[in-house]
Amino acid sequence: MxxxxxxxxxxxxxxxxxxxxxxxxxxxxxARPTFTVGTAMAQRGHKAYGVIHVPLGVDAGYDIPVVVVHGARPGPVLAVVSGAHGTEYASILAVEALIDSPSANPAEVSGTLILVPLVNVPSFERITPHVNPIDEKSMNRYYPGNPNGTQTDRASAVMTKEVVEQCDHLIDLHGGDLDENLRPYSYWTVTGNQKQDEFSRGMVLAFGLDHIIISRDRPKDPNASRFLENTASTRGKPSFTAEAGRSGPVEASDVALLSDGVLKVMGHLKMTRRAVAPVAKPVWVEVTTVASEYNGVFFPQVSRDAHVTKGNRIGIVRDYLNRPIAEINAPESGIIMFIRALPSLKKGDTIASLGVVKQDPK
Ligand SMILES: [Zn+2]
CATH class of the missing domain: 1.20.5 (Single alpha-helices involved in coiled-coils or other helix-helix interfaces)
Structure with missing residues (x-):
């Protein structure tokens, strides 16, 4: 031409x-006059409440609560999920707050917001950290799920079908569990697809947390995706995970970091009119986990967010009669992303997650 x-x-x-x-x-x-997730069917410009049913199988079924905000105008579909770990309370309360946020009012929204505040209802009800007490499985390790498996497998399968497959982007919110004294951070997953990774990087920077873990080791196979975010990412949907809150009591500032972060991403995606400035100079890290080799009583010697030098003492382990067993030292120089918050310690437990500072990976 x-x-x-x-x-x-x-x-x-x-x-x-x-x-x-x-x-x-x-x-x-x-193209989408209604939008349906589980039993929640929202008309254009409205909000609907419902559940995603986990069917009965080798063990009990249950209902995962869901809200669909189907905006007045078409646009991206953003899923926001929390409570895979039902005692990471700040993240759960952040999504609860979004349900009634004036900024997520369907009249103001272009696109659709799927809000799932509590995946692991049994963990929340029984105050059980890390796992679903029904089958003792983490509810962020068995994706994309299996309709013939135990409750966690079946819940993961319906989450994949109802939420992941229907969204364009997913944000999975977590926080310090009952035994984790955690500083806030996001993860940026490197899938190797440059266009997708640039898009997800833009979302992470818009979210606003200034510490970002570079995550390079996630499975590439969509049929063995393990993590919820990775289930979306391996299906070509730019997505990320963020964490805030710590070890039980909820601080409003942690809840606000997460709920406001989601609203900022909605602005970034043009789902709302909010103008968003990306976080200017994030601290990029890769994490090393320090695991316990002992059963005993743990005494932390540093707090979350401490900057430590390789070899610095970060904790002490004593036996049940107060005799010292071991000093725990930082294996590398870095930032304490979280440290064990409770005295209970058994072999294999995570003592600390250490963020080793890296160059901006761009
Ligand atoms: Zn979690």
């Missing part, structure tokens, strides 16, 4: 577009 023909075509398109006879008809045709 010559430049002249090209220019004429562009002029023709610009002139024709507003008066094209099919244009108004196309606008009138809504």
């Amino acid at each position: 010559t430049n002249m023909k090209h220019a004429l075509l562009i002029v023709a398109l610009v002139v024709c577009h507003p008066v094209h006879p099919g244009h108004d008809r196309l606008r009138a045709q809504d």
Whole structure:
């Protein structure tokens, strides 16, 4: 095509577009007049409440609560999930707060927001950290799930079908569990797909937490994705995970970091009119986990967010008669992303997650 023909075509398109006879008809045709997740069916411009049913199998079934905010105008579908670990309370309360946030009012939203505040209802009810007490499985390790497995497998399968497959982007919210004294951070997953990774990086920077873990070791196989975020990422949907809150009592500031972060991402995705500045100079880290080799009583010697040098003492382990067993030292220089918050310690437990500072991976 010559430049002249090209220019004429562009002029023709610009002139024709507003008066094209099919244009108004196309606008009138809504591709998604309703949006349904589980039993929640929202009309365009409305909010609906319901559940995603985990069917009965080798053990009991149960209902995962869900809200669908189907915005007044079409746009991206963003899923926000928390409570895979039902005692990471700040993240759960953050999604509860979003349900009634004026900024997530369907009249103001372009696109659709799927809110799932509590995946692991049994953990929340029984105050059980890390796992689903029904089958003792972590509810963020068995994706994409298995309809013939135990409760966690079946719950993961319905979450994949109802939430992951229907969304364009997913944010999975976590926090310090009952035994984790955690500083807030996000993860940025490197999938190797440059375009997708740039998109998810933009979402993470818009979210606003200034410490970001570079996550390079997630499975690449969508049929063995393990993690919820990775289930979306391996299906080509730019997504990320963020954590805030710590060891039981809820601080409003931690809840606000997460709920406001989601609203910022909605602005970034043009789901709302909010203008968002990306976090300017994040601290990029890769994490090393310090695991216990002992059963005993743990005494932390540093707090969350401490900057430690390789070899610094971060804790002491004593036996049940107060005799010292071991000093725990930092294996590398870095930032304490979280440290064990409770005296209970058994072999294999995580003592600390240490963030080793890296260059901006861009
Ligand atoms: Zn968690």
